[in-house]
Amino acid sequence: MPAQRHARRIVHSLHGETMGTTWSARVVAPADMPLHHLQSGIQQCLDRVDDQMSTYKPHSALSRFNTAPAGTWHALPQACFTVLTHALRLASDTGGAYDPTVGPLVNLWGFGPAARPDGTPSDSAIAEALERVGWWKVKLDAANEMAYQPGGSYVDLSSVAKGYAVDLAGTWLDGADIPSWLIEVGGELKGKGMKPDGSPWLIAIEHPDASGQHGRVVSLSGRAIATSGDYRRSYRSGEQTCSHHIDPRSGKPVRHAVASVSILAAQAMIADPLGTSMTVMGPEHGLAYARERDLAVLFLLHGEHGFEERMSPAFAEAMRA
The missing domain is CATH 3.10.520.10 (ApbE-like domains)
Known part of the structure; x- marks a missing residue:
């Protein structure tokens, strides 16, 4: 009987902060399982994505690419290259309705790292920002996981990085032998398996x-x-x-x-x-x-x-x- 009680699985709740927002996870694990390993493992996955893809951190891989000189190639960490590759493919497939190089416009309208403007941007300011937008300008070297900075391109991956982080944390939980989990980062969610009652x-x-x-x-x-x-x-x-x-x-x-x-x-x-x-x-x-x-x-x-x-x-x- 004691062994059966030891093996009983329940839903544990974890939470933290990353990417300027919050995250939460519900994991099915033994009732007496220490949670600090799961907490730190998830946190490290999410922070790794933020450290690579944040436009708010000047030393992130993405920020260094955005401020690089024109006509230069830059090696990107694997996660950042994977997300950028997916973003550029989607941009092509949607005819530019989605475009990860929209950063100059996001900043212009007050939704980036810079301070929000007092009023709406002028037509001339919008036209100037549009000159820097264009997903097709950023070239990729898949063999070497490098990206080409044509000059002035500002990539913003905020619309895809949280989703990738959710997937990454889920993969980490799989590797930690957690059979069932639900992860949320800033409103993006993914689940696997069932709760202990089978629901x-x-x-x-x-x-x-x-x-x-x-x-x-x-x-x-x-x-x-x-x-x-x-x-x-x-x-x-x-x-x-x-x-x-x-x-x-x-x-x-x-x-x-x-x-x-x-x-x-x-x-x-x-x-x-x-x-x-x-x-x-x-x-x-x-x-x-x-x-x-x-x-x-x-x-x-x-x-x-x-x-x-x-x-x-x-x-x-x-x-x-």
């Missing part, structure tokens, strides 16, 4: 009006979810609400009816930047893109009588799974 990890999609209400409930046992919404980061300047979702093609915040977008995918690195992509594309183009690629996408739109749902066939199927 899946269930997550209620956050409502985009900061009311505390929740929408649909989805299972995350074996997949990730990312939700992107203007309610997370925006500000008002005069009569205009400025969203942190900048359209890299126009240089301005998106101004359509999208309240939030939720993406289900096998990996958080896939789901994370797709939320940004869908928000910039809007519901018509975004859902067409999702249907063509069998992506699980849920839009919540501002309607005349409240929020309206629109989802891709793959998301509807995922809800039934």
